[in-house]
Amino acid sequence: MHTPDRPIIELSSISKTFPGGVRALDSVSLTVKEGEVVAVIGPSGSGKSTMLRCINGLEEIDSGTIVVDGIPLDEKPANRLTIRTEVGMVFQSFNLFPHLSVRENIDIAQIRVRKRSAAQAEERSRELLAKVGLTDKIDAYPSQLSGGQKQRVAIARALAMDPKVMLFDEATSALDPEMIGEVLQVMRDLAAEGMTMLAVTHEMGFAREVASRVLFLDEGAVIEQQEAKAFFQRPSQERSREFLRKVF
Numbered sequence: 001m002h003t004p005d006r007p008i009i010e011l012s013s014i015s016k017t018f019p020g021g022v023r024a025l026d027s028v029s030l031t032v033k034e035g036e037v038v039a040v041i042g043p044s045g046s047g048k049s050t051m052l053r054c055i056n057g058l059e060e061i062d063s064g065t066i067v068v069d070g071i072p073l074d075e076k077p078a079n080r081l082t083i084r085t086e087v088g089m090v091f092q093s094f095n096l097f098p099h100l101s102v103r104e105n106i107d108i109a110q111i112r113v114r115k116r117s118a119a120q121a122e123e124r125s126r127e128l129l130a131k132v133g134l135t136d137k138i139d140a141y142p143s144q145l146s147g148g149q150k151q152r153v154a155i156a157r158a159l160a161m162d163p164k165v166m167l168f169d170e171a172t173s174a175l176d177p178e179m180i181g182e183v184l185q186v187m188r189d190l191a192a193e194g195m196t197m198l199a200v201t202h203e204m205g206f207a208r209e210v211a212s213r214v215l216f217l218d219e220g221a222v223i224e225q226q227e228a229k230a231f232f233q234r235p236s237q238e239r240s241r242e243f244l245r246k247v248f
């Protein structure tokens, strides 16, 4: 059940500098509440991927704090594991296991991490494949799927862990144009069901229609954060105006 004001992601002044001196994140703060969809936009190299990777512990922050569903992402291995399990992530490249069937790709973490029986995992995998419209591909291998189908399997696989939040990093950027719509539709459906989402996207139509808020990053810093409709109608900062002029 939803508790409207419950924060699922809380970033407080997180900073990250890569060896070599690139300041990828510069004191970024963001709260995503349960059921919210936040679109993250900004130029290439602005720190969008780094921000997502820090949230599930794939990258370490230098300073600041990250709390996911009340659990601090600190040095405790148990906390890190819980957060990794509760944060679903979908990448631009689908990262499916090529030697496993579609069903096995979705089953595997349910069995290994969620400790479900093979039968329980299979039941959940079937439900999720129905949800993403791929019931008929259950026994196929990734090489037999189109890019859009692979990405829908990757989404089903992330959902199989019953995540508290889904992070999408340019989930449609590697797809041929005719396949973008089917993946965006799955993301729209998820949002409509109340899934909490943080989505890096270049799909401005999606951001405008589906996101409750937009976070605009440039050079690792939050330049602007506001309600999606207002952002697209009248961005308050010159850098966001300039970005929107380029993408539209």
Ligand code: ADP
Residues within 6 Å of the ligand: 018, 019, 020, 022, 023, 024, 042, 043, 044, 045, 046, 047, 048, 049, 050, 051
């Ligand atoms: P975006 O996703 O917005 O394009 P990234 O988060 O990938 O941006 O990158 C932010 C900045 O950090 C860029 O300048 C990028 O070159 C740098 N960067 C990202 N990953 C690494 C890394 N592993 N090592 C060094 N620099 C990195």
Ligand code: MG
Residues within 6 Å of the ligand: 048, 049, 050
């Ligand atoms: Mg990126």
